[in-house]
Amino acid sequence: xxxxxxxxxxxxxxxxxxxxxxxxxxxxxxxxxxxxxxxxxxxxxxxxxxxxxxxxxxxxxxxxxxxxxxxxxxxxxxxxxxxxxxxxxxxxx
Numbered sequence: 783x784x785x786x787x788x789x790x791x792x793x794x795x796x797x798x799x800x801x802x803x804x805x806x807x808x809x810x811x812x813x814x815x816x817x818x819x820x821x822x823x824x825x826x827x828x829x830x831x832x833x834x835x836x837x838x839x840x841x842x843x844x845x846x847x848x849x850x851x852x853x854x855x856x857x858x859x860x861x862x863x864x865x866x867x868x869x870x871x872x873x874x875x
Contacts, residue, residue: 795848802841808855808862814840816864819852 793800800808809817814837818825824847828835835843844851856863858874 795851795853799848800845800851802845805841805844805851808857809841812862817844817852817855819850822847822850824850 805817815830815834818830818834818840820831824843825831834840852864854863854866856871856874861874863870863874
């Protein structure tokens, strides 16, 4: 239990990887490119900023390489905050 009674469920995606199907459901109608970790070496090597992968390729890559997912991923109801964004996280409570 966290402050304000919120429950927290943690998942170590390095040990318990998200599948492409789970990622697809999580991302939903959102822009999948927002979920890509721009600090990841693979992102830079493949020049994904200028040449982003297709959604299908991005889902496969994120499922195979958890470090390619921007973290943390915080979900509260239908809202998602990607990366450490203190202001956005405060708005979830």
